[in-house]
Amino acid sequence: MRALGTFFLVLSAALVLGVGSALYVLESQPMKPDIQVGPWQGSSEAGSVEAGIYTRAAIARSAMLALTRQEAIYFIASTDSSGDMLTSSCRYNVSVEDQPARWWSITAYGPDYYLIPNDGDRYSFTKTDMVADDEPVQIFALAMDDAGMVPVVTNGVMGGQAFSLLLRLYHPHLSVLMSPDQINAPQIIKLGCG
Numbered sequence: 001m002r003a004l005g006t007f008f009l010v011l012s013a014a015l016v017l018g019v020g021s022a023l024y025v026l027e028s029q030p031m032k033p034d035i036q037v038g039p040w041q042g043s044s045e046a047g048s049v050e051a052g053i054y055t056r057a058a059i060a061r062s063a064m065l066a067l068t069r070q071e072a073i074y075f076i077a078s079t080d081s082s083g084d085m086l087t088s089s090c091r092y093n094v095s096v097e098d099q100p101a102r103w104w105s106i107t108a109y110g111p112d113y114y115l116i117p118n119d120g121d122r123y124s125f126t127k128t129d130m131v132a133d134d135e136p137v138q139i140f141a142l143a144m145d146d147a148g149m150v151p152v153v154t155n156g157v158m159g160g161q162a163f164s165l166l167l168r169l170y171h172p173h174l175s176v177l178m179s180p181d182q183i184n185a186p187q188i189i190k191l192g193c194g
Contacts, residue, residue: 033076037185039083040075040167044180067170073101073180075167080188088116089160090193096125096186102171103127106186111162 033041045055046069079085080092096106107124110116115123167186169176176183 035075035180037075037181037183039077039079039081039188040185041077042073042075042180044069046074069172069177071171073169073172073176075169075185076164077167077188078162078164080190082190084190086163086165086188087160087193088163091191093189093191094125094165094186095189097184098127098130099167099169100173100176100183101127101169104167104169107166107168109164109166116163 033043035042035044043055045052077086086092094106098104103126105124105126108116165188169183172180
């Protein structure tokens with residue numbers, strides 16, 4: 001009976017240590033980015049068969065679907081182009097040109113990796129929203145009167161919460177697959193806070 005108690009004690013300790021260490025690794029560095037383009041970071045392992053268990057777990061917890069690299073490449077920005085954290089109490093100008101992919105989108109996510117509820121039910125800006133393929137488009141976060149904006153407020157309440165932007169390139173051109181760090185990634189410029 002004593003051996004059975006010791007077995008369950010050791011098993012419980014192993015489970016706590018295993019789950020605890022995995023959560024610690026995922027929280028401290030959810031995915032090691034090896035691609036940097038301005039404020040945008042990506043991982044060459046996302047969507048590849050070489051992805052390790054922690055990379056797969058980080059993808060499962062995040063907003064990425066992680067299709068294969070030929071189907072989609074993902075970039076996340078949690079800072080603006082100056083390196084300051086993105087926060088919902090600030091207004092940003094995101095300048096985007098048509099991206100080298102069949103289709104692309106930029107989506108805002110809250111700190112919990114969920115879409116941010118907002119009065120306009122607007123969650124992303126896509127290639128479909130482009131007026132002309134050759135002209136950069138300005139996306140104003142928190143500009144409630146702008147048709148092109150992606151709001152990062154919860155039903156009109158700013159709150160100052162951190163958020164991130166996810167750039168997805170679906171069916172990227174071969175040049176992106178070969179050199180993802182060479183794309184003309186959107187600039188994220190802080191216009192003001194408060």
